[in-house]
Amino acid sequence: MKNLFFFALLILSQTFYGQKKPEMVILIDNELGTMEQVQQYAGQGSVKSMSKGVTEAEREALFKKFGDKIGDKEFIVKVALYTENEKLANAQKMPPPITAPTTKTAEYVLDLNNIAKDFTLKLIDGKEVKLSDLKGKVVLVNFWATWCGPCLMEFYDIPSKILEPFKNEDFVFLAISIGEDEAKVAKKVAKLRKDGMDFNYGADPEKKIWNDYGMNSIPKNFLIDKEGVLRYRATGNDEGNLERIATEIRKLL
Known part of the structure:
Protein backbone atom coordinates (compact mmCIF):
# COMPACT_ATOMS: atom_id res chain seq x y z
CA MET A 1 0.00 0.00 0.00
CA LYS A 2 2.83 2.37 0.83
CA ASN A 3 4.39 1.80 -2.58
CA LEU A 4 1.10 2.44 -4.32
CA PHE A 5 0.79 5.65 -2.31
CA PHE A 6 4.16 6.85 -3.56
CA PHE A 7 3.19 5.92 -7.09
CA ALA A 8 -0.06 7.89 -6.79
CA LEU A 9 1.94 10.93 -5.70
CA LEU A 10 4.15 10.56 -8.73
CA ILE A 11 1.16 10.49 -11.03
CA LEU A 12 -0.16 13.58 -9.28
CA SER A 13 3.09 15.44 -9.92
CA GLN A 14 2.60 14.97 -13.65
CA THR A 15 -0.82 16.58 -13.70
CA PHE A 16 -0.39 19.26 -11.05
CA TYR A 17 0.73 21.93 -13.45
CA GLY A 18 -2.17 21.73 -15.86
CA GLN A 19 -1.70 22.30 -19.58
CA LYS A 20 1.52 24.29 -19.35
CA LYS A 21 3.47 22.00 -17.07
CA PRO A 22 7.30 22.02 -17.29
CA GLU A 23 9.18 18.97 -18.45
CA MET A 24 9.92 16.37 -15.81
CA VAL A 25 12.90 14.05 -15.28
CA ILE A 26 12.50 10.74 -13.45
CA LEU A 27 15.49 9.21 -11.67
CA ILE A 28 15.30 5.63 -10.44
CA GLN A 40 6.29 -1.74 -13.07
CA TYR A 41 8.34 -1.37 -9.88
CA ALA A 42 5.30 -0.12 -7.98
CA GLY A 43 3.33 -3.16 -9.06
CA GLN A 44 6.14 -5.36 -7.72
CA GLY A 45 6.17 -3.52 -4.40
CA SER A 46 9.74 -2.38 -5.04
CA VAL A 47 9.33 1.36 -4.64
CA LYS A 48 10.87 2.43 -1.35
CA SER A 49 10.45 6.20 -1.50
CA MET A 50 9.89 9.16 -3.77
CA SER A 51 11.03 12.76 -3.47
CA LYS A 52 10.06 15.73 -5.58
CA GLY A 53 12.74 18.29 -6.37
CA VAL A 54 16.50 18.45 -5.74
CA THR A 55 18.95 20.96 -4.32
CA GLU A 56 20.96 23.26 -6.56
CA ALA A 57 24.10 21.21 -5.94
CA GLU A 58 22.29 17.96 -6.76
CA ARG A 59 20.92 19.45 -9.95
CA GLU A 60 24.39 20.61 -11.06
CA ALA A 61 25.78 17.13 -10.37
CA LEU A 62 22.98 15.58 -12.41
CA PHE A 63 23.67 17.96 -15.29
CA LYS A 64 27.35 16.97 -15.25
CA LYS A 65 26.36 13.29 -15.34
CA PHE A 66 23.51 13.39 -17.86
CA GLY A 67 24.09 16.64 -19.79
CA ASP A 68 21.27 17.64 -22.13
CA LYS A 69 19.12 14.81 -20.83
CA ILE A 70 18.73 17.05 -17.78
CA LYS A 87 13.05 -7.02 0.30
CA LEU A 88 14.06 -10.13 2.23
CA ALA A 89 13.79 -8.28 5.53
CA ASN A 90 10.34 -7.01 4.58
CA ALA A 91 9.26 -10.50 3.60
CA GLN A 92 10.38 -11.80 6.97
CA LYS A 93 8.62 -8.86 8.64
CA MET A 94 11.73 -7.84 10.47
CA PRO A 95 11.27 -4.75 12.68
CA PRO A 96 12.77 -1.56 11.26
CA PRO A 97 16.17 -0.54 12.64
CA ILE A 98 16.15 1.86 15.58
CA THR A 99 17.39 5.27 14.56
CA ALA A 100 18.33 8.25 16.64
CA PRO A 101 15.75 11.05 16.78
CA THR A 102 16.35 13.78 14.27
CA THR A 103 16.78 17.41 15.23
CA LYS A 104 14.36 19.82 13.62
CA THR A 105 16.14 22.19 11.26
CA ALA A 106 15.67 25.91 11.79
CA GLU A 107 13.94 27.53 8.84
CA TYR A 108 13.30 31.16 9.79
CA VAL A 109 15.24 34.24 10.82
CA LEU A 110 12.23 36.56 11.07
CA ASP A 111 9.76 35.62 13.78
CA LEU A 112 5.99 36.03 13.65
CA ASN A 113 4.65 39.37 14.91
CA ASN A 114 8.00 41.07 14.33
CA ILE A 115 8.36 44.12 12.11
CA ALA A 116 9.46 42.88 8.68
CA LYS A 117 13.01 43.89 7.86
CA ASP A 118 12.95 46.66 5.27
CA PHE A 119 14.55 46.06 1.88
CA VAL A 138 -0.75 43.44 2.43
CA VAL A 139 2.49 42.04 0.99
CA LEU A 140 3.34 38.41 0.22
CA VAL A 141 7.09 37.87 -0.19
CA ASN A 142 8.09 34.64 -1.90
CA PHE A 143 11.67 33.33 -2.01
CA TRP A 144 12.52 30.99 -4.89
CA ALA A 145 15.29 29.95 -7.32
CA THR A 146 15.36 28.96 -10.98
CA TRP A 147 16.66 25.46 -10.10
CA CYS A 148 13.96 24.78 -7.47
CA GLY A 149 11.26 22.47 -8.87
CA PRO A 150 8.78 22.92 -6.00
CA CYS A 151 9.19 26.70 -6.30
CA LEU A 152 8.28 26.60 -9.97
CA MET A 153 5.44 24.17 -9.32
CA GLU A 154 4.05 26.67 -6.82
CA PHE A 155 4.31 29.50 -9.36
CA TYR A 156 1.95 27.71 -11.75
CA ASP A 157 -0.86 28.07 -9.19
CA ILE A 158 -0.06 31.60 -7.98
CA PRO A 159 -2.14 33.39 -10.68
CA SER A 160 -5.36 31.48 -9.99
CA LYS A 161 -5.06 31.01 -6.22
CA ILE A 162 -3.37 34.23 -5.12
CA LEU A 163 -3.31 36.97 -7.77
CA GLU A 164 -6.76 36.68 -9.31
CA PRO A 165 -8.73 36.60 -6.01
CA PHE A 166 -6.99 39.75 -4.75
CA LYS A 167 -6.41 41.70 -7.96
CA ASN A 168 -8.70 44.53 -6.82
CA GLU A 169 -7.43 44.61 -3.24
CA ASP A 170 -4.55 46.39 -1.46
CA PHE A 171 -2.27 43.44 -2.05
CA VAL A 172 1.23 43.05 -3.55
CA PHE A 173 3.10 39.87 -4.46
CA LEU A 174 6.90 39.90 -4.69
CA ALA A 175 8.85 36.88 -5.95
CA ILE A 176 12.52 37.12 -4.99
CA SER A 177 15.10 34.77 -6.49
CA ILE A 178 17.97 34.10 -4.09
CA GLY A 179 21.66 33.60 -4.84
CA GLU A 180 21.38 33.95 -8.63
CA ASP A 181 22.55 36.67 -10.99
CA GLU A 182 19.98 38.88 -12.69
CA ALA A 183 20.69 37.57 -16.21
CA LYS A 184 19.94 33.98 -15.21
CA VAL A 185 16.77 35.03 -13.40
CA ALA A 186 15.63 37.22 -16.30
CA LYS A 187 15.96 34.32 -18.73
CA LYS A 188 13.77 32.09 -16.56
CA VAL A 189 11.28 34.90 -15.91
CA ALA A 190 10.80 35.41 -19.66
CA LYS A 191 9.73 31.76 -19.95
CA LEU A 192 7.50 31.93 -16.89
CA ARG A 193 5.73 35.03 -18.15
CA LYS A 194 5.21 33.38 -21.51
CA ASP A 195 3.45 30.57 -19.62
CA GLY A 196 1.15 33.04 -17.85
CA MET A 197 3.04 33.73 -14.63
CA ASP A 198 3.33 37.49 -15.03
CA PHE A 199 4.03 39.07 -11.67
CA ASN A 200 6.72 41.05 -9.80
CA TYR A 201 10.05 39.23 -10.01
CA GLY A 202 13.24 40.47 -8.40
CA ALA A 203 16.73 39.12 -7.78
CA ASP A 204 18.68 38.88 -4.53
CA PRO A 205 22.03 37.61 -5.86
CA GLU A 206 23.98 38.13 -2.64
CA LYS A 207 21.11 36.90 -0.43
CA LYS A 208 21.01 40.17 1.49
CA ILE A 209 17.21 40.11 1.74
CA TRP A 210 17.02 36.36 2.25
CA ASN A 211 19.43 36.43 5.18
CA ASP A 212 17.02 38.67 7.13
CA TYR A 213 14.08 36.34 6.60
CA GLY A 214 14.81 32.66 6.15
CA MET A 215 17.33 29.85 5.93
CA ASN A 216 17.64 26.37 4.47
CA SER A 217 14.83 25.17 2.19
CA ILE A 218 12.69 27.01 -0.36
CA PRO A 219 10.10 27.97 -1.45
CA LYS A 220 9.32 30.21 1.51
CA ASN A 221 6.45 32.66 1.83
CA PHE A 222 6.21 35.57 4.28
CA LEU A 223 2.92 37.42 4.67
CA ILE A 224 3.23 41.01 5.93
CA ASP A 225 0.27 43.09 7.09
CA LEU A 230 4.96 39.57 9.74
CA ARG A 231 1.73 37.65 10.35
CA TYR A 232 2.20 34.33 8.56
CA ARG A 233 5.03 32.27 7.08
CA ALA A 234 5.28 28.94 5.30
CA THR A 235 7.96 26.65 3.87
CA GLY A 236 7.53 24.25 0.96
CA ASN A 237 4.77 23.60 -1.52
CA ASP A 238 2.60 21.12 0.34
CA GLU A 239 -0.95 20.40 -0.75
CA GLY A 240 -3.24 23.18 0.45
CA ASN A 241 -0.38 25.59 1.17
CA LEU A 242 -1.56 28.34 -1.19
CA GLU A 243 -5.13 27.96 0.02
CA ARG A 244 -3.95 28.54 3.58
CA ILE A 245 -1.98 31.60 2.50
CA ALA A 246 -5.03 32.96 0.67
CA THR A 247 -7.09 32.55 3.84
CA GLU A 248 -4.52 34.53 5.82
CA ILE A 249 -4.45 37.25 3.18
CA ARG A 250 -8.23 37.69 3.46
CA LYS A 251 -7.90 38.12 7.22
CA LEU A 252 -5.46 41.01 6.76
CA LEU A 253 -7.26 42.93 4.02
Missing part, protein backbone atom coordinates in the same frame (compact mmCIF):
# COMPACT_ATOMS: atom_id res chain seq x y z
CA ASP A 29 18.16 4.86 -8.05
CA ASN A 30 20.04 7.82 -9.57
CA GLU A 31 19.64 6.63 -13.15
CA LEU A 32 17.29 8.07 -15.76
CA GLY A 33 13.99 6.20 -15.87
CA THR A 34 10.47 6.32 -17.23
CA MET A 35 6.94 6.33 -15.85
CA GLU A 36 6.45 2.85 -17.29
CA GLN A 37 9.38 1.58 -15.22
CA VAL A 38 8.07 3.23 -12.08
CA GLN A 39 4.68 1.66 -12.67
CA GLY A 71 19.18 20.37 -19.58
CA ASP A 72 16.88 23.08 -18.25
CA LYS A 73 14.14 20.67 -17.25
CA GLU A 74 12.71 22.14 -14.11
CA PHE A 75 11.17 19.32 -12.14
CA ILE A 76 13.04 16.22 -11.03
CA VAL A 77 11.48 13.23 -9.27
CA LYS A 78 13.79 10.81 -7.46
CA VAL A 79 12.58 7.25 -6.89
CA ALA A 80 14.44 4.82 -4.61
CA LEU A 81 14.00 1.06 -4.81
CA TYR A 82 14.32 -1.55 -2.10
CA THR A 83 17.54 -3.59 -2.20
CA GLU A 84 17.35 -7.37 -2.27
CA ASN A 85 18.29 -7.50 1.42
CA GLU A 86 15.57 -4.98 2.26
CA THR A 120 14.82 47.57 -1.57
CA LEU A 121 14.26 45.04 -4.34
CA LYS A 122 15.39 45.59 -7.91
CA LEU A 123 12.81 44.09 -10.22
CA ILE A 124 13.74 42.31 -13.43
CA ASP A 125 12.29 45.17 -15.49
CA GLY A 126 14.72 47.59 -13.81
CA LYS A 127 12.32 49.27 -11.40
CA GLU A 128 12.87 49.25 -7.65
CA VAL A 129 10.38 48.62 -4.88
CA LYS A 130 10.97 49.36 -1.20
CA LEU A 131 9.05 47.32 1.34
CA SER A 132 8.44 50.27 3.67
CA ASP A 133 6.81 52.16 0.76
CA LEU A 134 4.16 49.44 0.61
CA LYS A 135 2.67 50.20 4.03
CA GLY A 136 -1.09 50.24 3.74
CA LYS A 137 -0.96 47.11 1.57
CA LYS A 226 -0.56 46.71 6.25
CA GLU A 227 1.56 47.96 9.17
CA GLY A 228 4.64 46.04 8.07
CA VAL A 229 4.33 43.21 10.63
Whole structure:
Protein backbone atom coordinates (compact mmCIF):
# COMPACT_ATOMS: atom_id res chain seq x y z
CA MET A 1 0.00 0.00 0.00
CA LYS A 2 2.83 2.37 0.83
CA ASN A 3 4.39 1.80 -2.58
CA LEU A 4 1.10 2.44 -4.32
CA PHE A 5 0.79 5.65 -2.31
CA PHE A 6 4.16 6.85 -3.56
CA PHE A 7 3.19 5.92 -7.09
CA ALA A 8 -0.06 7.89 -6.79
CA LEU A 9 1.94 10.93 -5.70
CA LEU A 10 4.15 10.56 -8.73
CA ILE A 11 1.16 10.49 -11.03
CA LEU A 12 -0.16 13.58 -9.28
CA SER A 13 3.09 15.44 -9.92
CA GLN A 14 2.60 14.97 -13.65
CA THR A 15 -0.82 16.58 -13.70
CA PHE A 16 -0.39 19.26 -11.05
CA TYR A 17 0.73 21.93 -13.45
CA GLY A 18 -2.17 21.73 -15.86
CA GLN A 19 -1.70 22.30 -19.58
CA LYS A 20 1.52 24.29 -19.35
CA LYS A 21 3.47 22.00 -17.07
CA PRO A 22 7.30 22.02 -17.29
CA GLU A 23 9.18 18.97 -18.45
CA MET A 24 9.92 16.37 -15.81
CA VAL A 25 12.90 14.05 -15.28
CA ILE A 26 12.50 10.74 -13.45
CA LEU A 27 15.49 9.21 -11.67
CA ILE A 28 15.30 5.63 -10.44
CA ASP A 29 18.16 4.86 -8.05
CA ASN A 30 20.04 7.82 -9.57
CA GLU A 31 19.64 6.63 -13.15
CA LEU A 32 17.29 8.07 -15.76
CA GLY A 33 13.99 6.20 -15.87
CA THR A 34 10.47 6.32 -17.23
CA MET A 35 6.94 6.33 -15.85
CA GLU A 36 6.45 2.85 -17.29
CA GLN A 37 9.38 1.58 -15.22
CA VAL A 38 8.07 3.23 -12.08
CA GLN A 39 4.68 1.66 -12.67
CA GLN A 40 6.29 -1.74 -13.07
CA TYR A 41 8.34 -1.37 -9.88
CA ALA A 42 5.30 -0.12 -7.98
CA GLY A 43 3.33 -3.16 -9.06
CA GLN A 44 6.14 -5.36 -7.72
CA GLY A 45 6.17 -3.52 -4.40
CA SER A 46 9.74 -2.38 -5.04
CA VAL A 47 9.33 1.36 -4.64
CA LYS A 48 10.87 2.43 -1.35
CA SER A 49 10.45 6.20 -1.50
CA MET A 50 9.89 9.16 -3.77
CA SER A 51 11.03 12.76 -3.47
CA LYS A 52 10.06 15.73 -5.58
CA GLY A 53 12.74 18.29 -6.37
CA VAL A 54 16.50 18.45 -5.74
CA THR A 55 18.95 20.96 -4.32
CA GLU A 56 20.96 23.26 -6.56
CA ALA A 57 24.10 21.21 -5.94
CA GLU A 58 22.29 17.96 -6.76
CA ARG A 59 20.92 19.45 -9.95
CA GLU A 60 24.39 20.61 -11.06
CA ALA A 61 25.78 17.13 -10.37
CA LEU A 62 22.98 15.58 -12.41
CA PHE A 63 23.67 17.96 -15.29
CA LYS A 64 27.35 16.97 -15.25
CA LYS A 65 26.36 13.29 -15.34
CA PHE A 66 23.51 13.39 -17.86
CA GLY A 67 24.09 16.64 -19.79
CA ASP A 68 21.27 17.64 -22.13
CA LYS A 69 19.12 14.81 -20.83
CA ILE A 70 18.73 17.05 -17.78
CA GLY A 71 19.18 20.37 -19.58
CA ASP A 72 16.88 23.08 -18.25
CA LYS A 73 14.14 20.67 -17.25
CA GLU A 74 12.71 22.14 -14.11
CA PHE A 75 11.17 19.32 -12.14
CA ILE A 76 13.04 16.22 -11.03
CA VAL A 77 11.48 13.23 -9.27
CA LYS A 78 13.79 10.81 -7.46
CA VAL A 79 12.58 7.25 -6.89
CA ALA A 80 14.44 4.82 -4.61
CA LEU A 81 14.00 1.06 -4.81
CA TYR A 82 14.32 -1.55 -2.10
CA THR A 83 17.54 -3.59 -2.20
CA GLU A 84 17.35 -7.37 -2.27
CA ASN A 85 18.29 -7.50 1.42
CA GLU A 86 15.57 -4.98 2.26
CA LYS A 87 13.05 -7.02 0.30
CA LEU A 88 14.06 -10.13 2.23
CA ALA A 89 13.79 -8.28 5.53
CA ASN A 90 10.34 -7.01 4.58
CA ALA A 91 9.26 -10.50 3.60
CA GLN A 92 10.38 -11.80 6.97
CA LYS A 93 8.62 -8.86 8.64
CA MET A 94 11.73 -7.84 10.47
CA PRO A 95 11.27 -4.75 12.68
CA PRO A 96 12.77 -1.56 11.26
CA PRO A 97 16.17 -0.54 12.64
CA ILE A 98 16.15 1.86 15.58
CA THR A 99 17.39 5.27 14.56
CA ALA A 100 18.33 8.25 16.64
CA PRO A 101 15.75 11.05 16.78
CA THR A 102 16.35 13.78 14.27
CA THR A 103 16.78 17.41 15.23
CA LYS A 104 14.36 19.82 13.62
CA THR A 105 16.14 22.19 11.26
CA ALA A 106 15.67 25.91 11.79
CA GLU A 107 13.94 27.53 8.84
CA TYR A 108 13.30 31.16 9.79
CA VAL A 109 15.24 34.24 10.82
CA LEU A 110 12.23 36.56 11.07
CA ASP A 111 9.76 35.62 13.78
CA LEU A 112 5.99 36.03 13.65
CA ASN A 113 4.65 39.37 14.91
CA ASN A 114 8.00 41.07 14.33
CA ILE A 115 8.36 44.12 12.11
CA ALA A 116 9.46 42.88 8.68
CA LYS A 117 13.01 43.89 7.86
CA ASP A 118 12.95 46.66 5.27
CA PHE A 119 14.55 46.06 1.88
CA THR A 120 14.82 47.57 -1.57
CA LEU A 121 14.26 45.04 -4.34
CA LYS A 122 15.39 45.59 -7.91
CA LEU A 123 12.81 44.09 -10.22
CA ILE A 124 13.74 42.31 -13.43
CA ASP A 125 12.29 45.17 -15.49
CA GLY A 126 14.72 47.59 -13.81
CA LYS A 127 12.32 49.27 -11.40
CA GLU A 128 12.87 49.25 -7.65
CA VAL A 129 10.38 48.62 -4.88
CA LYS A 130 10.97 49.36 -1.20
CA LEU A 131 9.05 47.32 1.34
CA SER A 132 8.44 50.27 3.67
CA ASP A 133 6.81 52.16 0.76
CA LEU A 134 4.16 49.44 0.61
CA LYS A 135 2.67 50.20 4.03
CA GLY A 136 -1.09 50.24 3.74
CA LYS A 137 -0.96 47.11 1.57
CA VAL A 138 -0.75 43.44 2.43
CA VAL A 139 2.49 42.04 0.99
CA LEU A 140 3.34 38.41 0.22
CA VAL A 141 7.09 37.87 -0.19
CA ASN A 142 8.09 34.64 -1.90
CA PHE A 143 11.67 33.33 -2.01
CA TRP A 144 12.52 30.99 -4.89
CA ALA A 145 15.29 29.95 -7.32
CA THR A 146 15.36 28.96 -10.98
CA TRP A 147 16.66 25.46 -10.10
CA CYS A 148 13.96 24.78 -7.47
CA GLY A 149 11.26 22.47 -8.87
CA PRO A 150 8.78 22.92 -6.00
CA CYS A 151 9.19 26.70 -6.30
CA LEU A 152 8.28 26.60 -9.97
CA MET A 153 5.44 24.17 -9.32
CA GLU A 154 4.05 26.67 -6.82
CA PHE A 155 4.31 29.50 -9.36
CA TYR A 156 1.95 27.71 -11.75
CA ASP A 157 -0.86 28.07 -9.19
CA ILE A 158 -0.06 31.60 -7.98
CA PRO A 159 -2.14 33.39 -10.68
CA SER A 160 -5.36 31.48 -9.99
CA LYS A 161 -5.06 31.01 -6.22
CA ILE A 162 -3.37 34.23 -5.12
CA LEU A 163 -3.31 36.97 -7.77
CA GLU A 164 -6.76 36.68 -9.31
CA PRO A 165 -8.73 36.60 -6.01
CA PHE A 166 -6.99 39.75 -4.75
CA LYS A 167 -6.41 41.70 -7.96
CA ASN A 168 -8.70 44.53 -6.82
CA GLU A 169 -7.43 44.61 -3.24
CA ASP A 170 -4.55 46.39 -1.46
CA PHE A 171 -2.27 43.44 -2.05
CA VAL A 172 1.23 43.05 -3.55
CA PHE A 173 3.10 39.87 -4.46
CA LEU A 174 6.90 39.90 -4.69
CA ALA A 175 8.85 36.88 -5.95
CA ILE A 176 12.52 37.12 -4.99
CA SER A 177 15.10 34.77 -6.49
CA ILE A 178 17.97 34.10 -4.09
CA GLY A 179 21.66 33.60 -4.84
CA GLU A 180 21.38 33.95 -8.63
CA ASP A 181 22.55 36.67 -10.99
CA GLU A 182 19.98 38.88 -12.69
CA ALA A 183 20.69 37.57 -16.21
CA LYS A 184 19.94 33.98 -15.21
CA VAL A 185 16.77 35.03 -13.40
CA ALA A 186 15.63 37.22 -16.30
CA LYS A 187 15.96 34.32 -18.73
CA LYS A 188 13.77 32.09 -16.56
CA VAL A 189 11.28 34.90 -15.91
CA ALA A 190 10.80 35.41 -19.66
CA LYS A 191 9.73 31.76 -19.95
CA LEU A 192 7.50 31.93 -16.89
CA ARG A 193 5.73 35.03 -18.15
CA LYS A 194 5.21 33.38 -21.51
CA ASP A 195 3.45 30.57 -19.62
CA GLY A 196 1.15 33.04 -17.85
CA MET A 197 3.04 33.73 -14.63
CA ASP A 198 3.33 37.49 -15.03
CA PHE A 199 4.03 39.07 -11.67
CA ASN A 200 6.72 41.05 -9.80
CA TYR A 201 10.05 39.23 -10.01
CA GLY A 202 13.24 40.47 -8.40
CA ALA A 203 16.73 39.12 -7.78
CA ASP A 204 18.68 38.88 -4.53
CA PRO A 205 22.03 37.61 -5.86
CA GLU A 206 23.98 38.13 -2.64
CA LYS A 207 21.11 36.90 -0.43
CA LYS A 208 21.01 40.17 1.49
CA ILE A 209 17.21 40.11 1.74
CA TRP A 210 17.02 36.36 2.25
CA ASN A 211 19.43 36.43 5.18
CA ASP A 212 17.02 38.67 7.13
CA TYR A 213 14.08 36.34 6.60
CA GLY A 214 14.81 32.66 6.15
CA MET A 215 17.33 29.85 5.93
CA ASN A 216 17.64 26.37 4.47
CA SER A 217 14.83 25.17 2.19
CA ILE A 218 12.69 27.01 -0.36
CA PRO A 219 10.10 27.97 -1.45
CA LYS A 220 9.32 30.21 1.51
CA ASN A 221 6.45 32.66 1.83
CA PHE A 222 6.21 35.57 4.28
CA LEU A 223 2.92 37.42 4.67
CA ILE A 224 3.23 41.01 5.93
CA ASP A 225 0.27 43.09 7.09
CA LYS A 226 -0.56 46.71 6.25
CA GLU A 227 1.56 47.96 9.17
CA GLY A 228 4.64 46.04 8.07
CA VAL A 229 4.33 43.21 10.63
CA LEU A 230 4.96 39.57 9.74
CA ARG A 231 1.73 37.65 10.35
CA TYR A 232 2.20 34.33 8.56
CA ARG A 233 5.03 32.27 7.08
CA ALA A 234 5.28 28.94 5.30
CA THR A 235 7.96 26.65 3.87
CA GLY A 236 7.53 24.25 0.96
CA ASN A 237 4.77 23.60 -1.52
CA ASP A 238 2.60 21.12 0.34
CA GLU A 239 -0.95 20.40 -0.75
CA GLY A 240 -3.24 23.18 0.45
CA ASN A 241 -0.38 25.59 1.17
CA LEU A 242 -1.56 28.34 -1.19
CA GLU A 243 -5.13 27.96 0.02
CA ARG A 244 -3.95 28.54 3.58
CA ILE A 245 -1.98 31.60 2.50
CA ALA A 246 -5.03 32.96 0.67
CA THR A 247 -7.09 32.55 3.84
CA GLU A 248 -4.52 34.53 5.82
CA ILE A 249 -4.45 37.25 3.18
CA ARG A 250 -8.23 37.69 3.46
CA LYS A 251 -7.90 38.12 7.22
CA LEU A 252 -5.46 41.01 6.76
CA LEU A 253 -7.26 42.93 4.02
